[in-house]
Amino acid sequence: MAMSSDGAVASTRLGVYAGPGKTAAVDSTQSWLGLSRIDATDYVDPSENTKWNRRAFEFWGDWKKSGDGRRLVLGLPLLPKGGDYEDALAGAYCAQFRDLADLLVRNGLGDSVIRLGYEGNNRTIGPWHGTEDPAAYREMFRKVVTLIRDRPGARFLVDYNMAIGTSGEVTSFETLYPGDSYVDIVGLDIYDVWWKHPDATPEERWEHTLNTPMGVRDFKVFAAAHRKPVSYPEWGLYRPGDSYAGGGDSPYFVDRMAELVQGSAYQSYFDHDWGGGTLDDFPKGRAQYKLRFGS
Numbered sequence: 001m002a003m004s005s006d007g008a009v010a011s012t013r014l015g016v017y018a019g020p021g022k023t024a025a026v027d028s029t030q031s032w033l034g035l036s037r038i039d040a041t042d043y044v045d046p047s048e049n050t051k052w053n054r055r056a057f058e059f060w061g062d063w064k065k066s067g068d069g070r071r072l073v074l075g076l077p078l079l080p081k082g083g084d085y086e087d088a089l090a091g092a093y094c095a096q097f098r099d100l101a102d103l104l105v106r107n108g109l110g111d112s113v114i115r116l117g118y119e120g121n122n123r124t125i126g127p128w129h130g131t132e133d134p135a136a137y138r139e140m141f142r143k144v145v146t147l148i149r150d151r152p153g154a155r156f157l158v159d160y161n162m163a164i165g166t167s168g169e170v171t172s173f174e175t176l177y178p179g180d181s182y183v184d185i186v187g188l189d190i191y192d193v194w195w196k197h198p199d200a201t202p203e204e205r206w207e208h209t210l211n212t213p214m215g216v217r218d219f220k221v222f223a224a225a226h227r228k229p230v231s232y233p234e235w236g237l238y239r240p241g242d243s244y245a246g247g248g249d250s251p252y253f254v255d256r257m258a259e260l261v262q263g264s265a266y267q268s269y270f271d272h273d274w275g276g277g278t279l280d281d282f283p284k285g286r287a288q289y290k291l292r293f294g295s
Contacts, residue, residue, distance in 0.1 A: 012261050014293055015039030015073055015268035017234070021056050023063040029271065034295035041073045041233065041268045046096035047080030053103060061107030072109050073159075073233060073268060076100075078117030078128035078140050085136035094147055101148040101156070111155045113266065114148065115233055117141055119163040119189060121170040121214065130176045131168030141178040161187035161233050166213050173214060173222040180226055185265050187231035188219045190257065191276065192247040193238045200245065202252040216260065232260070232267040237285045238276035246276055251288035258292035 015038055018025035026040045042060065044053055064070045079085065080093055087093070104110055120130040120137055130137030145158055160183040162173060170176060177183070194205045210216045223230045235257055238246025247253055261267040269289070271278050279286040 012264045013039055013071070013266035015041050015071075015266060017041035017268055017270050017272055019272045021059045023059050025271075026063070033290060033293060037067060037069050039071045039073055039266060039268065041075070041270075043075035044100070045077055045081055046093065046100045047083070050099075053100065057103050057107040057109060061109055064108055071266075072112040073115065073266065074104075074109075074112050075115045075118045075161075075233075076144075077126055078120070078137065078144060079126070081127075083127060085133060085140060088140050089136065089143065094143075097144050097147045098151060101151040101154055104156075105151060105153040110153045111157075113157045113159055113185065113231075115159045115161045115187065116144060117176075118159075118161040118187075118233070120176045121165065121167050122163045123167050125163075129167075131170050134169050134175050137176050138178045141176075142182050145178070145182045157184040158182065159185040159187045159231055159233060160228075161189065161231070162214065162219075163189045164209060164212065164215055171213070173219060177226075180228075183226075183228060185231050186219070186223045186226065186228045187233045188216065189234035190216070190232060190260075191234075191236055191238050191244075191270075192250055192253040193244040193276075196243055196245055198240060198245040200247075202247055202250050205247050206253065206256050229265040231265045232257070234268060234270045235261075236270040236276065237279070237282045239281060242275070244276065249282040249284045251284045254285050254288040254292060 016026055016029045018029060020042060030038045044056060060072050064072060079088055080096055083093055104112060117128050119125040123129050123131040148154060148156055160177060190209060192205060194200050194208045237250060237253060238244055240246050240248045279289060
């Protein structure tokens with residue numbers, strides 16, 4: 001995978017997560033890169049108060065209408081806050097998912113990509129993770145996909161989106177997979193980290209990302225076996241100094257990702273500080289990102 005770091009990347013839809021409802025920040029990234037269009041990523045819980053969900057989708061609906069070809073990529077938990085699989089599979093939350101899908105459609109967002117139950121192999125992501133009950137995860141995934149696809153005007157693309165690495169009962173990308181008819185895209189989130197390996201070189205961290213179980217190589221084999229397009233819905237640099245053992249300001253990682261994402265259905269940089277920093281914290285990586293992804 002060693003390639004020249006010169007030149008911009010084509011043949012992939014580029015997006016960014018800049019914070020909840022942050023339409024102006026997405027536009028700022030687009031201007032900085034000199035691009036005519038980028039996609040936006042956001043997250044919403046089906047149980048959020050209706051006022052916030054209504055406002056968020058109004059923001060994104062107006063943003064989408066203001067530029068040709070724009071698209072929203074939405075991270076959607078498989079369970080609402082405080083929810084559990086027993087109640088979910090009994091139908092307790094169906095109305096929430098139906099209402100959310102209808103709200104998307106009403107705001108012109110019926111063609112959004114839905115990252116349903118994102119990072120289900122990450123036991124810290126939320127109550128919907130599938131590391132203890134994969135069968136419940138798969139069944140609920142199928143239930144929600146059926147609900148949202150059946151709404152009038154819905155043209156959603158569903159992304160089965162995992163993180164790197166095995167956890168609990170999730171030992172492969174197949175463990176939580178709900179079946180080909182429920183999935184349009186398969187996605188993998190990648191950060192420049194190697195848990196508790198602070199002294200690893202950039203090259204060693206990347207080799208780990210490629211070759212660890214449920215890493216990039218396993219992901220590509222899985223996607224090819226199911227004949228699904230791939231995505232990289234979250235990726236980013238990560239500051240050093242904690243157990244995640246991030247690589248810090250690493251243009252090497254940006255270059256490797258620029259090579260990896262070529263030909264993908266879409267990819268999105270996570271430019272919001274959840275602990276690892278933003279592009280502004282990494283001047284060398286930021287410059288390399290603009291070189292590889294700018295116009």
